[in-house]
Amino acid sequence: MSRITARIPRHLLLATALSFAALGTALADDPVRRTDLTPKDLKRVEKVTSPTTDLSKPEPFELMQGGAATSTHPVNGDAFSHFSANITFSEEEEFKLGNALFRKFWVSSPSSTQASDGLGPLFNARACQSCHLKDGRGHPPEGAADATSMFLRLARPARTDEERQAVAELAAVNFPDPTYGGQLQDLAVPGIAAEGRMKITYTEETVTLAGGETISLRKPTYAIADLAYGPLDPETTLSPRIANPMVGMGLIQAITDADILARADPQDRDGDGISGRAARARDHRTGELKLGRFGWKAQNASVRDQSSSAFKGDLGISTPDDPHPFGDCTQAQEKCLSMPTGVQGRLGDTEAPDPVLDLVTFYSENLALPARRNIDDPTVLKGKSIFYASGCVACHTPKYVTSRKAENKAHRFQLIWPHSDFLLHDMGEGLADGQQVGDAGGQEWRTAPLWGIGLTEEVNGHTFFLHDGRARNLTEAILWHGGEAQAARETFAGLAPDDRKALIAFLESL
Amino acid sequence: MSRKSILGASFALLIASASFMAGPAAAATDAAAVVNHYAALAHAKYEDSLKTAKALDAAIDALIATPSDETLKAARAAWIKARVPYQQSEVYRFGNAVVDDWEGKVNAWPLDEGLIDYVDASYGTESDENALFVANVIANPKLKINGKDVDATNLTPEFLSETLHEAGEIEANVATGYHAIEFLLWGQDLNGTGPGAGNRAYTDFDTKNCTNGHCDRRAAYLKAASTLLLSDLEEMVTAWAPEGEATKTVTADPKAGISAILTGMGSLSYGELAGERMKLGVLLHDPEEEHDCFSDNTHASHLNDAVGIASAYTGEYTRADGTKMTGPSLSELVAAKDTALDAEMKAKLTKTLDAMNAMAKRAETVEAYDQMIGEGNAEGNATVQAAIDGLIDQTKTIERVIASLDLGTIELEGSDSLDNPNAVFQ
Numbered sequence: 001m002s003r004i005t006a007r008i009p010r011h012l013l014l015a016t017a018l019s020f021a022a023l024g025t026a027l028a029d030d031p032v033r034r035t036d037l038t039p040k041d042l043k044r045v046e047k048v049t050s051p052t053t054d055l056s057k058p059e060p061f062e063l064m065q066g067g068a069a070t071s072t073h074p075v076n077g078d079a080f081s082h083f084s085a086n087i088t089f090s091e092e093e094e095f096k097l098g099n100a101l102f103r104k105f106w107v108s109s110p111s112s113t114q115a116s117d118g119l120g121p122l123f124n125a126r127a128c129q130s131c132h133l134k135d136g137r138g139h140p141p142e143g144a145a146d147a148t149s150m151f152l153r154l155a156r157p158a159r160t161d162e163e164r165q166a167v168a169e170l171a172a173v174n175f176p177d178p179t180y181g182g183q184l185q186d187l188a189v190p191g192i193a194a195e196g197r198m199k200i201t202y203t204e205e206t207v208t209l210a211g212g213e214t215i216s217l218r219k220p221t222y223a224i225a226d227l228a229y230g231p232l233d234p235e236t237t238l239s240p241r242i243a244n245p246m247v248g249m250g251l252i253q254a255i256t257d258a259d260i261l262a263r264a265d266p267q268d269r270d271g272d273g274i275s276g277r278a279a280r281a282r283d284h285r286t287g288e289l290k291l292g293r294f295g296w297k298a299q300n301a302s303v304r305d306q307s308s309s310a311f312k313g314d315l316g317i318s319t320p321d322d323p324h325p326f327g328d329c330t331q332a333q334e335k336c337l338s339m340p341t342g343v344q345g346r347l348g349d350t351e352a353p354d355p356v357l358d359l360v361t362f363y364s365e366n367l368a369l370p371a372r373r374n375i376d377d378p379t380v381l382k383g384k385s386i387f388y389a390s391g392c393v394a395c396h397t398p399k400y401v402t403s404r405k406a407e408n409k410a411h412r413f414q415l416i417w418p419h420s421d422f423l424l425h426d427m428g429e430g431l432a433d434g435q436q437v438g439d440a441g442g443q444e445w446r447t448a449p450l451w452g453i454g455l456t457e458e459v460n461g462h463t464f465f466l467h468d469g470r471a472r473n474l475t476e477a478i479l480w481h482g483g484e485a486q487a488a489r490e491t492f493a494g495l496a497p498d499d500r501k502a503l504i505a506f507l508e509s510l
Numbered sequence: 511m512s513r514k515s516i517l518g519a520s521f522a523l524l525i526a527s528a529s530f531m532a533g534p535a536a537a538a539t540d541a542a543a544v545v546n547h548y549a550a551l552a553h554a555k556y557e558d559s560l561k562t563a564k565a566l567d568a569a570i571d572a573l574i575a576t577p578s579d580e581t582l583k584a585a586r587a588a589w590i591k592a593r594v595p596y597q598q599s600e601v602y603r604f605g606n607a608v609v610d611d612w613e614g615k616v617n618a619w620p621l622d623e624g625l626i627d628y629v630d631a632s633y634g635t636e637s638d639e640n641a642l643f644v645a646n647v648i649a650n651p652k653l654k655i656n657g658k659d660v661d662a663t664n665l666t667p668e669f670l671s672e673t674l675h676e677a678g679e680i681e682a683n684v685a686t687g688y689h690a691i692e693f694l695l696w697g698q699d700l701n702g703t704g705p706g707a708g709n710r711a712y713t714d715f716d717t718k719n720c721t722n723g724h725c726d727r728r729a730a731y732l733k734a735a736s737t738l739l740l741s742d743l744e745e746m747v748t749a750w751a752p753e754g755e756a757t758k759t760v761t762a763d764p765k766a767g768i769s770a771i772l773t774g775m776g777s778l779s780y781g782e783l784a785g786e787r788m789k790l791g792v793l794l795h796d797p798e799e800e801h802d803c804f805s806d807n808t809h810a811s812h813l814n815d816a817v818g819i820a821s822a823y824t825g826e827y828t829r830a831d832g833t834k835m836t837g838p839s840l841s842e843l844v845a846a847k848d849t850a851l852d853a854e855m856k857a858k859l860t861k862t863l864d865a866m867n868a869m870a871k872r873a874e875t876v877e878a879y880d881q882m883i884g885e886g887n888a889e890g891n892a893t894v895q896a897a898i899d900g901l902i903d904q905t906k907t908i909e910r911v912i913a914s915l916d917l918g919t920i921e922l923e924g925s926d927s928l929d930n931p932n933a934v935f936q
Contacts, residue, residue: 074611092777093781093784
C-alpha cells in the first residue's frame with residue numbers, strides 16, 4: 001500500500017471522460033493533497049491520524065468513534081437509531097421525518113392513501129426498515145422462509161467490445177438479466193407473480209487453528225427456486241447481499257477523496273501484497289464520475305445515490321433521481337410494465353416526489369455511531385495491538401479527519417474511526433461472487449467499515465457477518481478473508497488462543 | 511368516543527394555558543433552584559400519570575367484570591384523562607436519557623395492530639418485514655417469532671413486555687403502552703379521513719355474548735397491558751423522586767440541567783411534534799399519520815405536549831386534581847439576563863398554545879384531527895399548519911435562549927487528555 005500523499009487536482013479526478021487506466025495512472029504519479037485545510041490544520045490532522053505507537057492505553061478521542069456526532073445513549077437495542085449528537089433542532093426534524101419515511105410501509109397502487117402508494121410492481125420489501133432492521137445489519141434466512149433483509153443481485157458480464165467499453169466508462173456497471181433485471185424480487189403486488197425464491201445450501205468445512213481449536217465454516221451455494229418468468233440467462237450470476245448497518249454514513253461521505261485515494265495502490269508498488277483500488281461511480285443526477293464508497297462493491301458515491309437505488313430496486317418506488325415507476329420490471333415482464341403506478345400528477349411526477357428522498361437521505365446520513373465500550377480494558381488494548389501487528393490495519397484504516405467543507409456542518413472536521421480504507425480488494429475465491437459491478441471485479445469487495453460491529457448482537461440479535469451473512473461470528477468472518485487478506489488471515493489462525501480472543505474483544509469494543 | 515369528556519378536559523386546559531404566563535416576577539433565581547423545581551414538576555407529572563392510569567385500570571376492571579356500553583365508555587373516558595398528564599410530561603423525554611430510553615414501553619407509536627387482535631380485511635394480510643403483521647396473539651395462543659415457537663397461552667405483563675414487544679426487531683410490533691390499550695378500547699378507525707373514531711363493541715369483552723371471538727383472551731391482554739403501564743409509570747415516579755436517578759442526574763450539574771430543559775423543549779417542539787407527528791401527516795395526507803389514531807384524541811395529545819413545553823419554561827403545572835404548582839423557573843433565569851428575550855419566549859409559547867387550542871377546538875366542534883390533515887382540506891390543513899409554525903418559531907427563540915445563557919457546546923470542548931472521556935477532536 002502506498003503511503004505517498006496524493007496530489008491529483010480535484011477536477012481531474014472528477015472529470016467524467018476519464019478512463020479507469022487514466023485515473024489509475026494519474027493516482028500513482030500525481031497524487032492528491034487535501035485542499036480543505038490550512039497548512040496548520042493539515043499538520044494537526046496528519047499528526048492525529050498517524051497510526052498510534054503507544055498501544056498501552058487508549059488514544060485521545062478514541063471513545064467517540066463518530067467524533068462529535070457520536071451518540072452516548074445507553075447501549076441497548078436502539079443503539080444504532082439515534083441521531084448525530086451535534087445536529088440542530090431543525091435538523092432533528094429532518095431526521096425524524098426521514099425516520100418516519102424510512103419506517104413507512106409503501107402500498108400497491110391504486111390505494112386510498114395516494115401519497116403512500118407505488119410499491120413494486122416487483123419488490124423485496126415494503127419499507128426501508130424491513131431490511132435495515134433497527135438501522136442495523138440484515139441476516140440470511142436462518143430456518144425461516146424470511147429473506148427480507150437479504151436478496152440476490154443478478155447480472156451477466158459484458159459480451160461485446162461495446163459492452164466492455166460501456167463498463168470501462170461506467171456507462172453501465174454490468175448488465176442485468178434480460179428477463180429478471182438487476183435483482184431477484186421475491187415479492188410482487190397482487191396480479192403478478194413474484195420472480196422466485198432465493199435458495200441457500202451450506203456445506204461445512206473444518207478449519208484448525210493454532211492451539212488445536214477447530215472452526216467449521218459454512219460455504220453457501222445459491223440458487224433460485226420457483227422462477228416465475230422462465231429461465232435466467234445462462235451467464236447470469238447471483239450475488240447475495242445483506243443490508244448493511246446504517247450508522248456513520250454521512251461521516252464516511254465527509255472523508256475527503258484525497259484521504260482515500262492516498263491509500264490506493266492498484267499496482268502494489270510498495271510490494272506489501274495489498275493493492276487497494278479506488279472504485280469510481282457515476283453520480284446518479286449529474287453523471288459525473290466520483291469516488292465510489294458505499295455498498296458492498298463501493299458502487300455508489302453518495303448516500304443519496306445508495307438510497308435512490310434502494311427505492312428503485314428494493315421497493316420499486318420511483319424518485320426524482322430515478323423516475324422510472326416500474327422498479328426492476330424488464331421489457332420481458334410485460335404484465336409488470338402494465339400495472340398501475342403510484343404517480344399522482346398533483347403530488348409530483350414520481351411515486352416518492354420531493355422531499356421524500358431528501359429526508360430519507362438526511363436520515364441515513366445522520367444515524368450516529370454509538371460511543372465505544374471498554375476501550376481501556378487490558379484485553380481490548382491487547383487485541384488492538386494484535387489488530388495492528390497482524391496487518392488488519394493495512395485495509396481497515398482506523399481513523400480520518402473529515403473535510404472542513406463537508407456539506408453538513410455536523411460532519412465537518414470530525415476525527416472518526418471507521419476502520420476501513422473504502423477501497424476495493426481482491427478477497428480471494430472463497431468470498432467471490434463472480435459478479436462485476438463497475439470497477440469491482442468478481443473477487444473484489446470494498447473493505448467493510450468495522451465501527452459499530454461489536455453491537456450487532458445487541459441491536460440485531462445475531463452475529464452474521466460478511467456480504468451474505470455466511471459467517472456466524474467474528475472469528476468465522478476473519479477466517480473467510482482470502483486474496484490480499486490471506487496473510488493477515490494466516491496470522492490470525494496462527495495466534496495463540498488468548499490472542500485471538502483478545503482480537504475479538506477489541507472488535508467487540510468497536 | 512365520548513365527545514363530552516374531551517370537551518371538558520380541554521376547556522380546562524384552555525383556561526390553564528391562558529393563566530400560564532401570569533407567573534410571579536420573582537427575584538434572582540439560581541440555576542440549581544430551577545433544575546430542582548423542574549425535577550419536582552416531573553415527579554408531580556408522573557405521579558399524576560400514575561394516578562390517572564390507576565383510574566383507567568379500575569375502569570378496565572369494571573369493563574371486564576361487567577361489559578356494557580357504559581363500562582366501555584367509562585374506560586375510554588379514563589384513557590383520555592390519563593393521557594393529559596402523561597403528554598404534559600413528554601417534554602422530559604428529550605434531554606433526559608433515563609426517560610427517553612424508557613418511553614418506548616409506554617408511548618411507542620405507530621403500531622401494527624394486527625399483532626394484537628383481529629383487524630379489518632382492508633388492513634391486508636401480509637407484510638414482508640413483519641411476520642407478525644397479522645399474528646393476532648389474542649386469537650392465537652401459539653406463535654412463531656423469528657422461526658421459534660412461542661407459547662402465548664398466558665397473556666401476562668411479562669409476556670407482553672419481554673416477548674411480544676418489538677418482536678422480531680420490528681419497531682411497529684408495539685405490544686404495550688397507551689396505544690396498545692387505546693386499540694383494545696376503541697378498535698381500528700376504519701373511517702380514513704372521514705368522520706369517526708374506532709368503534710369496538712363492548713361485546714368484544716363479553717365472554718357470555720362474545721363478538722369476534724376470544725373475549726377472555728382480549729380481556730386478559732387488556733388487563734396485562736394496563737398492569738404493565740402502572741408498573742412502568744411507577745418506575746418513572748421513583749426515578750423522579752428527590753433521591754431518584756433522574757433527579758440526581760439532572761440536578762448534579764445545574765448548567766447541564768438547564769441545558770437538558772432546553773433540549774427537551776426544542777427537541778419536542780421541532781423535530782418530534784412539529785415534524786414527525788404533525789408535518790408528516792400534512793405532507794402525506796395520510797390518516798394513519800395520526801398519533802392517537804384509534805381514539806381520535808390526537809388533538810388533545812398534541813395540545814398537552816405544547817402545554818408541557820410551556821410548563822418546562824414557566825415552572826407552572828396544574829395537577830390532575832386542579833392544584834397549581836409554581837416555583838423557580840427558567841423564565842425567571844432568562845429574565846434576569848434579558849427581559850426582552852424572556853418576553854419573546856413567553857409570547858411565542860402562548861402563540862403556539864393559542865394555535866393548539868384552536869386546533870383542539872376545531873377537533874371538538876368541526877372535524878377530527880385525521881380529517882384536518884386530509885388532502886384538499888385547506889382550512890383543516892391550515893389549522894394544523896398554524897400549530898406547526900408556532901412550534902418551529904418558538905424553537906428559534908429556544909435556540910436564542912440557549913445562546914444567551916451561554917450553555918453552548920460545553921460537552922463538546924476538545925481535550926487532549928482522557929480526563930474528559932467524552933472528548934472529541936476539534
